[in-house]
Amino acid sequence: MQIYLPIAEVSVNAFLLLGIGGGVGLLSGMFGVGGGFLITPLLLFIGIPPGVAVATGANQVVAASVSGLMVHIRRRTVDFKMGTVMLVGGFVGSNLGIFVFELMKRAGQTELFVQFSYVALMGTIGLMMFQESFRAIRRARKAPDEVRPPRAHHNFVQRWPLKMKFRTSGLYISVLPPLGIGVFVGFLSSSMGVGGGFIIVPAMIYLLGMNTRVVVGTSLFQIIFVTAYSVMAHAIANQTVDMALAVLLIVGGVVGAQIGTQIGFRLKAEQMRILLALLVLAVSFKIGLDLVLRPHELYTIRSVNHP
């Protein structure tokens, strides 16, 4: 069934959109990553203009994240306090990122900067996660009773001031590290155009030593605010949110997120980490490949709307 999208001004298959929304929602529910990094290229691939793909993808991420978050709230696996601290940092970082993005734009080659930092960052994080969770799985096979999530209890972070109790996460640490992570993620998401779930999930696991169970819900909680902010910014500044496209993606996305969350609860923590690591590595590998391989079509065209 073909449907004409009023803002994107293209006609696409409605079932295809439901499928894309569902697939990305599934991953989003499972790992607590927004999925903007997946949905944007998929929409571009089926012929949606870039601006519309980014803005509408963000709208879908909001829906899928709300859907997943509701389940986590019911299970009490959301650390609202931690999420809020990170959000505060996130908004500072976002504005910083917008500023740097403008500087890069003036220098040209923003696309290259974005892709390059993406590959470097994702590749590193993915490899580290993969290594760690692989070891954890092997350890679990040898002695199933001794599996413990990696914790950062004994590092220098413990000595920082402004300690705060995060009861859901089971942590009593300084607010500075989560605040700093928030700033960093906000900075990356506004300068690189990704939601940041990818960075925040490993950061919460490895840097803060949060329980993997709590990480997903908390990540979803803060993603909702970051992406909602970005939807509003796109809607007001560029008018690129396509509601018809969004509704179809959302219907698929919220259902996918529900299924994904259920799968996520059944997975062991280290299994979840290794799957996320593989996903991160696959995406960064694909982007890296696109940079290195000769594209089929060297030229790209972009029609400029009337001023």
Place this chain on the structure above:
Amino acid sequence: MMRLVLLLLALAVARPAIAAEQIVAGLSENQIAITANFNGSDILVFGAVKRSAPIPDGKPLQVIVTIAGPPTPVNISRKGHVAGLWINTNTVRVTSAPSFYAIATSGPMNEVLSQTDDLRYRITIPRAIHDVGIAGQAPDAANFITALLRIREREGLYVVTPGSVTVEQSTLFRTDVKLPANLTEGVYKVSFYLTRDGKVVASHHTDILVRKTGLERWLYMLAKAQPAIYGLLSLVIAIVAGWLASAAFQLLKR
């Protein structure tokens, strides 16, 4: 008296326009409504040649029909190989290129239209693209135009169909033009040209209005006129849908 003089003057000015052969043309549709399930549109273009004199001798009459969508400026970028990476190295901006262009003729292009008349009437697609000043933007600017033509042709936005106009007894003609599903809104200009020996002997122009209707129009207008409300509405839909799905699954499990 004054009126008569004006009328005579008007006739005198209009006189050269009244050629020996004139086009009387029609379209199966001159308004296209884009609804939610819009999936392209087939337009029947037909017409006849009105004559005040017998058919002139010589080469047979040929017909060219073009449909041009609303033009926009276009940026064309090219990737280059720099330090092992493929990155955008050059960008050329074309002042105006039609968003859609279909050209149907009654015979092979080089037979129905001469170079000079193509230049004068801007009939073929490369002529319909206004690329003044691009030579200064890149050393091989022509390659960028070729790329634009190639990409839009592949997307079905630029369509050339020589020989698709059927002409009956040098008088009646008709052709079908398929408008694709990815149409943009606006005025589509339909032009008819009668040519003999490659020279344009008569021309005629009319418009097709393509516009969104119903829900499509409403959403589009809201997004443009009330962006903040539109953005909030999008978020409300997202949040409500997310909550509903979660509640529904909760019910299913019980």
